[in-house]
Amino acid sequence: MALTAVLRLPARALLRPWALLRGVALGRTEAAAGIRNGARRFGSQHVLVEPAAAAGVAVMKLRNPPVNSLSLELLTELVISLEKLENDKVFRGVILTSDCPSVFSSGLDLRELCGRNPARYAEFWKAVQEMWLRFYLSNLVLVAAINGACPAGGCLLSLTCDYRVLADNPKYLMGLNETLLGIVAPFWFKDSIMNTIGHRATEQALQLGSLLPPAEALQVGMVDQVVPEDQLLSTALSVMAKWLAVPDHARQLTKSMIRQATADRLLKQRDADIQNFVSFISKDAIQKSLQTYLEKLKQKKG
Numbered sequence: 207m208a209l210t211a212v213l214r215l216p217a218r219a220l221l222r223p224w225a226l227l228r229g230v231a232l233g234r235t236e237a238a239a240g241i242r243n244g245a246r247r248f249g250s251q252h253v254l255v256e257p258a259a260a261a262g263v264a265v266m267k268l269r270n271p272p273v274n275s276l277s278l279e280l281l282t283e284l285v286i287s288l289e290k291l292e293n294d295k296v297f298r299g300v301i302l303t304s305d306c307p308s309v310f311s312s313g314l315d316l317r318e319l320c321g322r323n324p325a326r327y328a329e330f331w332k333a334v335q336e337m338w339l340r341f342y343l344s345n346l347v348l349v350a351a352i353n354g355a356c357p358a359g360g361c362l363l364s365l366t367c368d369y370r371v372l373a374d375n376p377k378y379l380m381g382l383n384e385t386l387l388g389i390v391a392p393f394w395f396k397d398s399i400m401n402t403i404g405h406r407a408t409e410q411a412l413q414l415g416s417l418l419p420p421a422e423a424l425q426v427g428m429v430d431q432v433v434p435e436d437q438l439l440s441t442a443l444s445v446m447a448k449w450l451a452v453p454d455h456a457r458q459l460t461k462s463m464i465r466q467a468t469a470d471r472l473l474k475q476r477d478a479d480i481q482n483f484v485s486f487i488s489k490d491a492i493q494k495s496l497q498t499y500l501e502k503l504k505q506k507k508g
């Protein structure tokens with residue numbers, strides 16, 4: 207960033223050196239535009255973060271076109287962005303949403319699950335674990351504004367949030383559909399959904415790999431609210447206001463009391479979980495099954 211541009215920055219940006227780094231990552235024009243509007247706006251290649259109209263609230267947008275598949279890069283950038291917000295005492299809540307039309311996130315990037323070597327699989331799985339742990343245990347209030355399809359890993363990401371609002375569109379299917387790909391959702395995916403929708407509903411949803419339309423997702427408790435698409439953000443902001451009316455320390459300790467035991471199950475066996483993943487995903491039968499699924503997805507258009 208040129209010295210003249212630095213000098214034009216407001217004092218509060220200079221007090222936060224990472225705000226300058228964000229500007230570099232965004233490119234000068236976009237960063238400068240954010241500051242000119244009086245709003246600090248930052249991001250990385252795949253995650254855009256901007257302050258919401260409400261004080262203390264940031265909107266975090268996934269932008270890994272075309273379908274926000276969770277690649278190693280996106281997972282890493284999500285964790286870094288959340289950490290930055292947690293370290294910036296200005297922010298108390300985050301609205302998580304998508305910058306890609308019609309898709310919140312298509313789940314784990316299937317290209318990360320196919321044809322890679324064991325070391326890369328291990329690195330990728332560590333990043334999936336890290337994303338889940340950091341978002342699940344975040345001190346901030348996380349509200350998911352789900353503005354598109356939300357299968358598998360995308361659903362998992364939304365389940366880390368404290369509250370989920372889904373836009374009412376029959377194409378916006380949501381759920382953990384791993385079994386339909388011939389793979390098995392690990393225990394912490396299962397714990398996340400079971401803590402949200404309960405034991406019996408999980409038995410069905412997880413074994414059947416159900417992808418639910420909005421009304422059914424609401425009925426089973428996978429989301430807390432379904433609203434018309436044009437009211438998604440305003441609803442998320444209203445929900446956020448209610449959650450932020452509670453003193454942070456009391457809410458944070460309560461959240462941790464409810465969630466820590468679930469996170470600890472993974473924390474106690476992270477390495478074993480990585481080894482399980484690597485040996486499972488490396489099996490010929492699993493690779494074949496994933497390749498076939500990916501090919502079908504690609505042929506869908508033709």
Ligand SMILES: CCCCCCCCCC/C=C\CC(=O)SCCNC(=O)CCNC(=O)[C@H](O)C(C)(C)COP(=O)(O)OP(=O)(O)OC[C@H]1O[C@@H](n2cnc3c(N)ncnc32)[C@H](O)[C@@H]1OP(=O)(O)O
Binds near residue numbers: 275357359
């Ligand atoms: C014993 C226990 C041991 C434990 C072992 C653990 C095992 C592993 C557990 C793994 C856990 C989670 C797995 C996942 O998250 S896998 C991902 C599952 N995701 C899906 O099934 C969704 C697939 N995608 C779709 O259904 C659709 O794309 C969509 C999201 C509904 C969007 O539809 P669309 O019509 O708008 O777009 P479409 O034309 O389908 O796609 C555009 C291009 O994007 C490609 N693509 C789609 N999804 C993915 C993806 N997840 N990863 C990579 N690429 C994806 C698609 O192929 C198109 O590509 P192209 O343009 O044709 O080249």
